[in-house]
Amino acid sequence: MSSTGTDVRGTGGDATDAFREPPAINRAEAVESLPMERVNPPRSFFRGSFTDLVDILRYRELLGQLVRKELKVKYKDSVLGFFWTLVRPMAQLVIYYLAFTIFLGNQQPAYAVFIFSGLVVWGLFTDILGGCTGSIVGNGGLLKKTYFPREIFPLSVVGAALVNFFLQMIVLIGAIGITAVLTDNRVAVTSDLALVPLALAVCLVWGLAMGLFLAAATVYFRDLQHLIEIVTLLLFWLVPIVYPVVLPIKNFTENGHSLLLEIYLANPMLNVIAAFQRAFYTMGPEYTLDANLWARLGVFLVIGLGALWLAQRYFARAQGDFAQEL
Amino acid sequence: MTTVIRVSDVSKKFAINANKSLKERLINARTTKQNKSEFWALRDIDLEIAAGTSMGLIGHNGSGKSTLLKVIGGILSPTDGYVERRGRLAALLELGAGFHGDLTGRENVYLNASILGLSRADTDKYFDSIVDFSGIEEFLDTQVKFYSSGMYVRLAFSVAVHVDPEILLIDEVLAVGDEAFQRKCLDKIRSFMREGRTIIFVTHALDLVRDLCSRAVLLDHGVMQYDGAPTQAIRMIRDAWNEEAEVEAEQAAARADDTVTGAATYTPMRISDVVITDGAGQPKDTFSPGEPFGVECTVTSDRRVTDWAVGIKIENHMDQNCYASNTHLMNLQLEPIEGSRRVSFSYGSIPLIDGGYHVSLAAHGVNGPHYARAARIKNFKIVDSEWQDGLVRMPAQVQVRPVEAGAARAATAETR
Numbered sequence: 001m002s003s004t005g006t007d008v009r010g011t012g013g014d015a016t017d018a019f020r021e022p023p024a025i026n027r028a029e030a031v032e033s034l035p036m037e038r039v040n041p042p043r044s045f046f047r048g049s050f051t052d053l054v055d056i057l058r059y060r061e062l063l064g065q066l067v068r069k070e071l072k073v074k075y076k077d078s079v080l081g082f083f084w085t086l087v088r089p090m091a092q093l094v095i096y097y098l099a100f101t102i103f104l105g106n107q108q109p110a111y112a113v114f115i116f117s118g119l120v121v122w123g124l125f126t127d128i129l130g131g132c133t134g135s136i137v138g139n140g141g142l143l144k145k146t147y148f149p150r151e152i153f154p155l156s157v158v159g160a161a162l163v164n165f166f167l168q169m170i171v172l173i174g175a176i177g178i179t180a181v182l183t184d185n186r187v188a189v190t191s192d193l194a195l196v197p198l199a200l201a202v203c204l205v206w207g208l209a210m211g212l213f214l215a216a217a218t219v220y221f222r223d224l225q226h227l228i229e230i231v232t233l234l235l236f237w238l239v240p241i242v243y244p245v246v247l248p249i250k251n252f253t254e255n256g257h258s259l260l261l262e263i264y265l266a267n268p269m270l271n272v273i274a275a276f277q278r279a280f281y282t283m284g285p286e287y288t289l290d291a292n293l294w295a296r297l298g299v300f301l302v303i304g305l306g307a308l309w310l311a312q313r314y315f316a317r318a319q320g321d322f323a324q325e326l
Numbered sequence: 327m328t329t330v331i332r333v334s335d336v337s338k339k340f341a342i343n344a345n346k347s348l349k350e351r352l353i354n355a356r357t358t359k360q361n362k363s364e365f366w367a368l369r370d371i372d373l374e375i376a377a378g379t380s381m382g383l384i385g386h387n388g389s390g391k392s393t394l395l396k397v398i399g400g401i402l403s404p405t406d407g408y409v410e411r412r413g414r415l416a417a418l419l420e421l422g423a424g425f426h427g428d429l430t431g432r433e434n435v436y437l438n439a440s441i442l443g444l445s446r447a448d449t450d451k452y453f454d455s456i457v458d459f460s461g462i463e464e465f466l467d468t469q470v471k472f473y474s475s476g477m478y479v480r481l482a483f484s485v486a487v488h489v490d491p492e493i494l495l496i497d498e499v500l501a502v503g504d505e506a507f508q509r510k511c512l513d514k515i516r517s518f519m520r521e522g523r524t525i526i527f528v529t530h531a532l533d534l535v536r537d538l539c540s541r542a543v544l545l546d547h548g549v550m551q552y553d554g555a556p557t558q559a560i561r562m563i564r565d566a567w568n569e570e571a572e573v574e575a576e577q578a579a580a581r582a583d584d585t586v587t588g589a590a591t592y593t594p595m596r597i598s599d600v601v602i603t604d605g606a607g608q609p610k611d612t613f614s615p616g617e618p619f620g621v622e623c624t625v626t627s628d629r630r631v632t633d634w635a636v637g638i639k640i641e642n643h644m645d646q647n648c649y650a651s652n653t654h655l656m657n658l659q660l661e662p663i664e665g666s667r668r669v670s671f672s673y674g675s676i677p678l679i680d681g682g683y684h685v686s687l688a689a690h691g692v693n694g695p696h697y698a699r700a701a702r703i704k705n706f707k708i709v710d711s712e713w714q715d716g717l718v719r720m721p722a723q724v725q726v727r728p729v730e731a732g733a734a735r736a737a738t739a740e741t742r
Contacts, residue, residue, distance in 0.1 A: 146424035320403035
């Protein structure tokens with residue numbers, strides 16, 4: 001332990017500590033000076049979010065602890081431990097690479113980098129979604145015995161997912177480096193790299209908004225946990241990760257389904273993935289989405305913030321009954 | 327005094343919804359409303375708790391004690407009304423108090439402390455005293471899922487009392503620790519009380535409430551029945567228990583009678599018409615210590631039994647045996663029995679302390695299967711203005727007089 005720790009043992013940690021005569025009067029005065037606070041006060045629909053946010057910020061220490069807990073607990077007692085977080089996307093990468101390049105004869109250059117740049121951010125989104133969905137139900141033990149803002153649980157999932165995301169980013173950058181050496185050096189740093197923080201923000205805001213909603217709703221409808229697994233599987237094929245976005249665009253336009261195309265492109269995660277591909281997959285810009293991603297992501301961020309606010313309001317309403325429903 | 331907790335008109339309604347899954351809800355969409363059964367776990371609870379109070383919450387199982395504690399702790403929100411409070415609150419609700427099984431004891435201390443609102447630096451400062459107090463240093467780096475329930479409570483209690491809380495909520499957890507640790511906890515709780523902190527207990531250990539608390543609240547089906555002196559609250563809850571026990575004993579006796587009539591080959595003895603008396607044949611159920619006391623019953627045997635005896639036992643609310651004897655032990659040879667006999671025990675005085683008591687009777691022939699037992703068939707109460715602990719009420723005469731100089735010198739000389 002630190003030096004302060006030993007200090008405490010030396011001065012007050014002995015058995016007499018418990019029987020030390022207390023400064024009773026000081027305590028009474030101190031109590032009087034503390035504010036009388038209402039427990040779980042009702043919050044107005046509009047200003048409540050702000051109060052909740054202040055509450056959450058007060059518990060940021062706990063948030064850090066819980067993020068660490070999420071990371072530790074997930075791979076506790078496994079031999080490879082943290083390495084597993086990288087195994088899943090790697091396996092996906094190998095499978096899709098085999099299927100599309102070897103079996104289907106895909107000619108896209110540096111196809112592995114293409115898949116991985118989409119997969120990295122999609123993995124972040126599904127980690128958040130899946131993790132949040134079970135975060136309240138799975139932490140019933142803590143929830144039933146202690147009080148703190150319940151949003152901390154979904155937030156800690158986001159924190160843990162972010163850590164995994166950054167690890168995978170390191171792998172992605174390494175892969176790009178290897179590609180640069182092996183291939184004909186079409187790797188470039190473009191201005192599109194600046195899209196990444198914005199795209200990340202859109203991903204986090206939408207992930208958290210849906211996560212908060214699902215976390216609270218799962219308490220009342222446990223089936224959601226299983227449903228969401230299927231839905232993410234389906235969503236995976238609605239975003240251009242393993243196929244280039246230009247293919248569906250071409251098909252929709254040729255067949256005259258312009259409305260379907262608009263709906264297809266109105267998916268925030270599609271735009272997030274497109275931004276990542278534009279930033280990291282410079283080997284084949286003709287395969288990525290050619291649109292004003294700055295504007296599109298900006299709009300999705302604003303809408304996403306609105307959705308996040310609504311989700312938080314729903315969460316705040318539902319949370320009073322969490323302890324009794326679990 | 328400063329109020330630290332104010333509970334204003336708090337009510338809590340629980341809805342028990344039978345349909346949990348989406349499928350069930352869809353199928354029963356129209357009947358969902360009817361499937362919802364509701365009950366009030368708390369009804370219009372009003373409390374003002376002053377700083378430095380140690381309050382016991384007592385009541386039957388399901389009376390709403392734990393719910394009230396959770397509402398005060400902010401874990402449940404009340405349906406109506408509100409709770410206000412001052413200062414940091416630490417709660418030990420059920421086992422674990424917010425530990426995560428996959429984390430080690432050390433990690434849980436930090437997690438728990440941060441839930442209670444402590445920074446990492448603060449926790450570092452308290453860490454060694456937490457570990458010292460818990461006495462489980464060697465298991466600190468073991469995952470808590472491998473802990474025994476006693477170790478769990480040791481660590482949880484240590485954290486809760488070391489984070490400098492203004493209010494401490496304890497829900498029936500201390501019973502898990504061993505005696506040495508319980509004593510340590512109680513010492514700590516007493517020192518908390520001296521320091522002017524506020525403590526609220528939920529417990530079924532009524533003697534603990536009497537020992538520690540300055541105030542007790544009795545809950546029954548979510549309604550506050552009594553708020554005041556612990557001794558009175560305890561008396562009320564024990565009375566209620568005794569009534570229940572009496573009804574149960576009567577039902578059990580009735581059932582026993584039924585089974586006996588069914589078994590034609592078996593002819594036991596029977597005990598009936600049990601009455602507690604004032605020692606002179608008049609029924610009575612509330613006594614002052616030292617008053618005459620008696621028990622009468624009718625023993626019936628269908629066959630002739632030559633060597634038989636009748637036993638009597640008095641137990642207190644804790645099932646502690648306060649008195650037991652039988653006619654054999656009293657060296658009485660009873661006349662052979664055939665048919666019914668009225669048996670009466672009388673005592674010149676009943677030297678028991680304040681509380682509720684149960685009387686059990688048994689009759690048996692020494693040879694053969696003739697046997698009758700009436701366990702806790704009747705109850706009586708002793709009401710005493712003076713509270714004594716233990717089993718027996720012993721009137722004392724206390725004298726204080728000056729020590730004579732010569733005798734004192736002799737005493738000191740002797741010890742040398």
